[in-house]
Amino acid sequence: MAQIQKRGDADTASRILDIAERLVQVRGFNGFSYADIASELKISKASLHYHFPGKAELGDTLIGRYAGRFTDALAAIDTSGEDARGKLEAYASIYADVLRDRRMCLCGMLAAEYDTLPKPMQDAIIDFFDQNEVWLTSVLERGQEEGALRFSGSAGDAAQTIVSGLEGALLIARPYGDVARFEAAATRLLSSLASAAAPDTTAAIT
Amino acid sequence: MAQIQKRGDADTASRILDIAERLVQVRGFNGFSYADIASELKISKASLHYHFPGKAELGDTLIGRYAGRFTDALAAIDTSGEDARGKLEAYASIYADVLRDRRMCLCGMLAAEYDTLPKPMQDAIIDFFDQNEVWLTSVLERGQEEGALRFSGSAGDAAQTIVSGLEGALLIARPYGDVARFEAAATRLLSSLASAAAPDTTAAIT
DNA sequence: AGTCTTACCTACCAGTAGGTAAGGAGTCAA
DNA sequence: TTGACTCCTTACCTACTGGTAGGTAAGACT
Numbered sequence: 286m287a288q289i290q291k292r293g294d295a296d297t298a299s300r301i302l303d304i305a306e307r308l309v310q311v312r313g314f315n316g317f318s319y320a321d322i323a324s325e326l327k328i329s330k331a332s333l334h335y336h337f338p339g340k341a342e343l344g345d346t347l348i349g350r351y352a353g354r355f356t357d358a359l360a361a362i363d364t365s366g367e368d369a370r371g372k373l374e375a376y377a378s379i380y381a382d383v384l385r386d387r388r389m390c391l392c393g394m395l396a397a398e399y400d401t402l403p404k405p406m407q408d409a410i411i412d413f414f415d416q417n418e419v420w421l422t423s424v425l426e427r428g429q430e431e432g433a434l435r436f437s438g439s440a441g442d443a444a445q446t447i448v449s450g451l452e453g454a455l456l457i458a459r460p461y462g463d464v465a466r467f468e469a470a471a472t473r474l475l476s477s478l479a480s481a482a483a484p485d486t487t488a489a490i491t
Numbered sequence: 492m493a494q495i496q497k498r499g500d501a502d503t504a505s506r507i508l509d510i511a512e513r514l515v516q517v518r519g520f521n522g523f524s525y526a527d528i529a530s531e532l533k534i535s536k537a538s539l540h541y542h543f544p545g546k547a548e549l550g551d552t553l554i555g556r557y558a559g560r561f562t563d564a565l566a567a568i569d570t571s572g573e574d575a576r577g578k579l580e581a582y583a584s585i586y587a588d589v590l591r592d593r594r595m596c597l598c599g600m601l602a603a604e605y606d607t608l609p610k611p612m613q614d615a616i617i618d619f620f621d622q623n624e625v626w627l628t629s630v631l632e633r634g635q636e637e638g639a640l641r642f643s644g645s646a647g648d649a650a651q652t653i654v655s656g657l658e659g660a661l662l663i664a665r666p667y668g669d670v671a672r673f674e675a676a677a678t679r680l681l682s683s684l685a686s687a688a689a690p691d692t693t694a695a696i697t
Numbered sequence: 698a699g700t701c702t703t704a705c706c707t708a709c710c711a712g713t714a715g716g717t718a719a720g721g722a723g724t725c726a727a
Numbered sequence: 728t729t730g731a732c733t734c735c736t737t738a739c740c741t742a743c744t745g746g747t748a749g750g751t752a753a754g755a756c757t
Contacts, residue, residue, distance in 0.1 A: 297734080315521040316607045318714060332735055334716065389603060397595060397603040399666045401522045410666060438679060445663070446676045450652075453659020457651075460605045460616060470652045473644060477683035503704075524744060538705050540746065699757090706751070713744065721736070727729090 298336045300326060306347055310388035314344060314398050314406075341403040344395075348409040351391045352416065355379070359420045369428025370475070373447070376421070377471040380451045384467050389459055393452040418444040436478055443478055450474040504542045506532060512553055516594035520550060520604050520612075547609040550601075554615040557597045558622065561585075565626045575634025576681070579653070582627070583677040586657045590673050595665055599658040624650040642684050649684055656680040 304325050308317035319340065323330045337343040362375045383390055392413040399407060421444035428434030436443050451471060458467035510531050514523035525546065529536045543549040568581045589596055598619040605613060627650035634640030642649050657677060664673035 312607050313519065313521060313604050315519060316604060319716085320713070329736060330715085331717080331737080335734065338716090340715065393662060394603055396662050396666050397600055398519050398522060401518050407666065414663060414666075437682075438675075442675050442679065445672060446656075446660075446679045449659040449663040449676050450656045450680070451659070452662055453655040453657070454652075456599060456602050456658055456662060457620060457655040460602050460613065460620075466651060469644075469648050470655050473648065473652045473684070474656070476643075478679070525746085526743075534704095535706060536745085537707080537747080541704065544746090546745065701754105701756075703754080704752095706749100708748085708750105710747070711744100712746105714742075715740105716742105717740070718738090719736100720738105721734105723733085723735100725730100725732080727731105 297326075297328070297332075301333060301336055301343070302347060302350060305343055306351065306391060307388065309344075309347060310383070310386075310391050310394055313394055314340075315401060341406065344402070344406045345409060348392065348395070348406060348413065352409070352413045355413070356416065359417075369424055369431065369433040372424050372428075373421075373475050376424075376447075377451060377475060380455055381464065381467060381471065384455055384458055384464055387459070387462070390452060390455055393455060396452070397456075414448060417448050421447055446478060447474065450478075503532075503534070503538075507539060507542055507549070508553060508556060511549055512557065512597065513594065515550075515553060516589070516592075516597050516600055519600055520546075521607055547612065550608070550612045551615060554598065554601070554612060554619065558615070558619045561619070562622065565623075575630055575637065575639040578630050578634075579627075579681050582630075582653075583657060583681060586661055587670065587673060587677065590661055590664055590670055593665070593668070596658060596661055599661060602658070603662075620654060623654050627653055652684060653680065656684075 301322060304322050305317070308321060319330045319333050323333055333343075337346065358379055359376075362372050365372070365375065367375060380390065392410050395402060395406065395410050396414075399410065402410075418441065422440045425434060425436065425440035425443050429436070429440065451474070454467045454470040454474070458464065458470070507528060510528050511523070514527060525536045525539050529539055539549075543552065564585055565582075568578050571578070571581065573581060586596065598616050601608060601612065601616050602620075605616065608616075624647065628646045631640060631642065631646035631649050635642070635646065657680070660673045660676035660680070664670065664676070
């Protein structure tokens with residue numbers, strides 16, 4: 286399964302995924318069609334079905350790839366040597382990067398459409414958020430132990446608040462096309478939820 | 492224009508709006524069709540076009556009615572005699588009620604689909620959020636003056652954080668079907684953003 | 698009485714949705 | 728050189744999308 290590439294061009298399947306991913310993040314899963322991908326890739330609709338039997342499978346693969354990249358990003362933060370507060374800021378900056386591309390978080394978008402999605406996609410979305418909360422919880426717990434962070438309530442609750450706070454900030458900032466709006470909300474969220482001593486609201490995220 | 496009702500039934504136009512509203516809040520604007528409303532109301536698709544020329548106009552009317560009800564709810568909170576913290580809790584409980592119906596906030600859902608919507612709907616969505624932030628800003632400012640609330644940064648920024656925090660908490664809690672999850676995030680949000688003295692995280696919202 | 702309006706109907710439209718069947722061109726190893 | 732394999736094509740399918748044309752029954756207005 287060495288997956289040797291035929292031409293110099295990137296493998297079609299991953300180009301399909303790139304386009305589909307952007308379409309989901311911008312228009313939602315119910316807001317695009319196979320025809321949209323086909324015309325952009327200058328390929329026939331039928332070819333898409335060769336690579337992904339149906340839209341449901343395409344959606345599954347999309348979430349899997351996105352979650353995988355997220356896992357990698359979190360692992361990179363873990364090995365960055367930052368303190369807990371720095372790790373939380375790095376986490377928020379992942380979201381800011383998504384917004385700079387004028388996109389919604391893939392799983393945040395799919396969360397809105399949750400009830401219309403096939404079961405496997407629903408399960409994968411839940412897994413994504415669980416995974417994020419597990420990571421945040423451990424960062425928060427360690428930060429609290431080390432005295433770098435101080436917050437009330439459980440680390441798990443705080444983690445949930447961070448995820449939903451950032452997803453909401455993305456959701457609302459996008460119609461305004463305003464990255465600063467997101468950054469203000471993110472900074473305030475982290476400062477108030479996980480500040481050590483000085484609640485420095487003016488600290489930049491990026 | 493006495494609008495005498497033929498039968499005992501409620502006016503058809505508002506029943507269409509009721510059904511469409513629920514469909515948007517649960518499935519999204521791109522997640523339902525005229526046929527869905529027609530079959531549920533046991534009426535023909537063509538009749539829907541009699542009441543609302545197109546889906547765009549239906550959407551406009553939907554947002555207008557929703558925003559109007561929101562305005563009324565905010566006015567009711569204003570005259571409730573609650574202190575600032577109580578008003579913020581009452582505000583959050585509007586969102587909790589939406590979630591208890593297994594729905595997303597109408598405008599939060601439409602914010603996700605923003606790029607796919609006709610211009611008039613886009614403008615109405617922005618207006619909705621602006622209106623909420625204006626109201627929250629004045630509650631926060633007054634609360635700060637009266638010493639009931641204390642927070643860093645501008646009241647406007649804090650208002651934005653509350654709106655996006657609550658919308659995000661709705662967005663994420665819905666797939667989990669977990670109202671408690673929303674309430675925990677909402678309480679933490681209000682406590683940390685606008686607490687007077689004791690950061691009482693265990694205070695119930697409802 | 699006649700006319701206008703409201704609120705619905707059936708039947709239909711062009712366009713698009715996701716999906717399928719059958720086959721052809723290029724590459725490869727035997 | 729044959730056959731298998733990969734990746735794509737054309738040509739189609741059915742179901743459904745939002746929307747329209749034309750008609751009808753019943754009440755209200757004059």
